[in-house]
Amino acid sequence: MSLVRPGRVAAVVLRHFYLIRGSLSRVFPLFVWVGIDMVLWGFISRYLAAAGGFRFSLVTALLGAVLLWDFQARVMQGVTMAFFEDVWSRNFLNVFASPLRLSEYLGGLVLSSIATSAVGLAVMLVVAVAAFGLSYAAYGLLLAAFLLVLFLFGIALGVVGAAVVLRLGPAAEWFIWPIPAVLSPFACVFYPLATLPEWMRPAARVLPASYVFEGMRAIVAGTAVPAGGLLVGAALAAADVLLACWLFRGVHRYAVRTGLIARYAAESVS
């Protein structure tokens, strides 16, 4: 028997499709905030470029960085939001007392996230290109590599967020929302890693995103992208996904051992 039944994964995705389709409050956040980010940073880039003195394209550097960072955050939120829907509707018993395997459940959350983050990415691309002239030709094929690394890292963060909430209870969702903001100084979204003080650099080097943004800046500066760095970033991101799934599985086992799932209706179980 196969480990993953596509029909069960599709059921998880379908549930989130039904939720989004029937709710304007779920549809708007898919594109409104990223659209606003693009417009805001597009004008900032344009203003700074007009001030002059830069040896590179500010639109490509700043707006491109915002786009990539927002994409990663949307992927993470896509996973956590899909998970939170089960938290908010107290659906855990129905889900975890069913034949759905953890791999199928997480697979469904990830596919749901791909769908929702793709909407955000498309909106960002349209706004950045049409309104501010961001040229993706500058990134070339490396754009796909950048997106893949950030996608994997976003998935890992989302699964970790779901594990934390499963372990600590619904109130712990407030630990999850700030994660992208907390990581952003270390991810070196807008400045080179060398800008960081020494003590922050090790943390930056274990974040896959930092390698993406270093690569992006190399393109903007017209220098060679350090292929080794990008490969390290990809390997770290893949390892993070595995670690995140391992963590979720461990938390789920703990929840089954202690009765956490059965008692999850309480606001906080910690």
Next chain:
Amino acid sequence: MAEPSIASVAPVGSTAEPAVLAAEGLRKAYGAVVAVDGISFHVRRGEIVGLLGPNGAGKTTTINMVLGVLAPDAGRIAVEGLDLATRRADVLERINFAAVYSPLPGNLTVAQNLRVFGMIYGVPRLAERIEELLAEYDLARFRNTKSGVLSSGEQTRLSLAKAMINRPRLLLLDEPTASLDPAAARDMRERIRRFATGGTGGALWTSHNMNEVVEVCDRVLFLSRGRILLEGDPRALPAEHGKANLEELFITVAREPLSLGEGQA
């Protein structure tokens, strides 16, 4: 009390049909508190077994262990001979449940909920099955209604429709009629009875309504402090213990379990 073991219900190598549910030596403790203390029981095809006892007796803990959302500290659970610990997904495909504390997502419609859970349980010809259930549980007019706005009786019917969607071999019902008016509760009992007499599966039912238990259950297990204190036919058991009816027996179990032999267990 001699309780049937898994081996006695389905001897290894025998051609006898295994019990729908066989639980052997189940134990669960939360720290120093022993919620379930080494109980063994079985449910046969076509049988409705009542799991009775006062609050905190271990009924819901037992049901959660059978549902696979709570791991026993000791013991084994098998459904149609399949071990829950090693064949979890295969076992859970054969089970379903309805509990008043576990409603279906209120932000999906009735039909959407049935479709999603039908896919999770791998139900063949799902569209056809959903139509059958909508008709059988009088939910057709609510097909496109969000489940969260249904009355409690309607939500209970939906929970039961979901519980039946995979034609379970074992149906677990945790106080399914707790929020129903008398007429709706009677309809519910008739549906469960029809399920059992259909002969395809068995049911484990918890309830605090003793009249209902007498009407529906073929056999009852009285739990007290995590142990099975009494077992038998709910219509005969009160007289065997010098009580006028099952409710009186229940109250005795709740207040004076030692008088019924708990200390001997």
